[in-house]
Amino acid sequence: MGVGLKIGSPKRNKRLQTGWEGFFPYYAGFPELFVRDILESAELRDDAVILDPWNGSGTTTYAASQLGLKSIGIDLNPVMIIVARARLLPPSEADHLRPLAATILAHLRESPVTLTDEDPLLAWFQPAAARVVRSIEQNIRRTLLGSMTKSPDGIHLDRISGTAATLYVALFAACRRLAISLRSSNPTWIKLPKADDDRLDPTAYAIAHQFAKNVRGMSKALAAKQLEEEINGAEFTAGASTIQLSDTATMAIPENSIDFVLTSPPYCTRIDYTAATRVELAVLGPLLKMKPRDLGRRMIGSVQVPEEAIKMDKSWGPTCSSFLAALKKHPSKASDGYYYKTHLDYFNKTARSLIRVTEALKPGGRAIFVVQDSYYKELHNDLPAILTEMGARQGLSLSGREDFHLRSMSDINPGRKTYERPTGATEAVLCFVKTNKAARTTPRSKKGVRRVRSRRR
Numbered sequence: 001m002g003v004g005l006k007i008g009s010p011k012r013n014k015r016l017q018t019g020w021e022g023f024f025p026y027y028a029g030f031p032e033l034f035v036r037d038i039l040e041s042a043e044l045r046d047d048a049v050i051l052d053p054w055n056g057s058g059t060t061t062y063a064a065s066q067l068g069l070k071s072i073g074i075d076l077n078p079v080m081i082i083v084a085r086a087r088l089l090p091p092s093e094a095d096h097l098r099p100l101a102a103t104i105l106a107h108l109r110e111s112p113v114t115l116t117d118e119d120p121l122l123a124w125f126q127p128a129a130a131r132v133v134r135s136i137e138q139n140i141r142r143t144l145l146g147s148m149t150k151s152p153d154g155i156h157l158d159r160i161s162g163t164a165a166t167l168y169v170a171l172f173a174a175c176r177r178l179a180i181s182l183r184s185s186n187p188t189w190i191k192l193p194k195a196d197d198d199r200l201d202p203t204a205y206a207i208a209h210q211f212a213k214n215v216r217g218m219s220k221a222l223a224a225k226q227l228e229e230e231i232n233g234a235e236f237t238a239g240a241s242t243i244q245l246s247d248t249a250t251m252a253i254p255e256n257s258i259d260f261v262l263t264s265p266p267y268c269t270r271i272d273y274t275a276a277t278r279v280e281l282a283v284l285g286p287l288l289k290m291k292p293r294d295l296g297r298r299m300i301g302s303v304q305v306p307e308e309a310i311k312m313d314k315s316w317g318p319t320c321s322s323f324l325a326a327l328k329k330h331p332s333k334a335s336d337g338y339y340y341k342t343h344l345d346y347f348n349k350t351a352r353s354l355i356r357v358t359e360a361l362k363p364g365g366r367a368i369f370v371v372q373d374s375y376y377k378e379l380h381n382d383l384p385a386i387l388t389e390m391g392a393r394q395g396l397s398l399s400g401r402e403d404f405h406l407r408s409m410s411d412i413n414p415g416r417k418t419y420e421r422p423t424g425a426t427e428a429v430l431c432f433v434k435t436n437k438a439a440r441t442t443p444r445s446k447k448g449v450r451r452v453r454s455r456r457r
């Protein structure tokens with residue numbers, strides 16, 4: 001692979017999700033081993049700073065911290081900020097979790113909360129159950145959120161302590177577990193109950209029990225991690241990590257300050273990245289500065305039509321331009337309306353974010369992007385090629401690429417197809433180097449780009 005990096009499979013592997021890792025099973029993450037291999041083989045200086053501008057569940061920041069490297073993780077979804085913070089909890093905190101959970105649960109009876117009619121938990125739970133979940137949440141807030149997190153302009157979720165974040169994750173997982181009957185065929189997706197009577201109605205005992213069980217499990221997994229580190233005799237100092245709640249397109253990262261970027265940008269597959277975390281967002285309801293619907297609109301990959309009109313920009317490159325032109329002309333319903341507009345929104349946000357990421361990178365710094373292609377009807381949305389062209393415009397030169405073939409459900413069970421297109425998807429690992437100059441024209445030639453064999457898995 002170009003630039004001498006060790007590139008393993010970016011596909012998540014269930015077998016690797018055990019122990020502490022098993023508590024962070026969030027959508028669209030790449031495995032820790034994949035990140036660790038890359039960071040180790042990158043031979044970075046001890047003072048290097050790693051950035052993941054779409055940090056999600058925080059695999060990059062977690063792996064960097066395990067290797068003693070400094071890192072910054074950015075995400076716009078507050079749920080992901082909490083998940084990424086919790087993941088960084090030092091094993092030495094394992095002992096504190098259970099007594100804290102016991103105190104929080106003991107306060108349940110002493111200080112019951114009154115729910116407001118607008119509480120978003122009411123969309124999921126019957127009032128009595130929603131009140132118990134909110135009481136646990138409020139007790140975590142009262143017990144653990146200090147002056148760093150609370151300030152006159154509201155609560156800064158990205159300053160939440162690792163312990164508080166871990167207890168929130170235990171509560172998120174409890175709600176997901178209790179909502180198991182609402183799961184769809186996509187395991188990350190929970191359907192909102194259609195009618196009031198369909199709302200979940202677990203007993204107070206069931207909710208408290210599930211929360212306490214999760215905390216116990218997390219504490220045990222963390223203690224096991226500590227023991228493993230002691231047995232391995234690793235003189236281990238975690239690298240400092242900053243997790244920031246921010247839009248990548250406006251993130252406040254100083255120019256030329258980052259040595260290495262490792263990330264997986266939101267895909268253009270009509271995934272609403274907030275919808276997969278709707279229950280968690282309901283738990284965080286009183287702490288959110290933005291309504292989930294507005295948050296969804298700001299996400300890259302939003303399924304809502306943008307409020308402002310967006311025009312196609314030639315600087316997005318020829319592959320993007322011809323894909324958008326074909327999409328607009330497509331005879332299927334809403335192609336030239338809804339679908340064209342949401343795709344424009346996707347590329348506009350991605351291009352703006354890429355500018356910020358490139359500015360943040362030091363000249364000569366490397367950026368690794370894991371990107372998946374997709375199809376609109378039979379039209380190939382070649383996102384790896386599009387990002388390569390966009391990058392070249394901004395001074396990110398492609399130094400290597402490795403493709404992995406992803407099987408989809410339709411590979412296993414082909415069924416009737418309406419449109420001619422290959423099955424599965426290609427997940428590409430793109431390796432860029434920041435050059436001093438941005439290209440004026442997008443290079444069409446792939447000269448200098450080594451295409452490494454495509455692997456099936």
Ligand SMILES: C[S@@+](CC[C@H](N)C(=O)[O-])C[C@H]1O[C@@H](n2cnc3c(N)ncnc32)[C@H](O)[C@@H]1O
Nearest residue numbers: 029030054056057059075076077247248299300
């Ligand atoms: C493909 S996921 C990243 C997964 C991550 N590599 C992991 O291991 O969990 C993309 C992430 O981008 C975030 N995102 C979407 N739009 C964003 C924006 N405008 N600014 C910052 N983050 C955004 C989503 O919340 C999501 O967590």
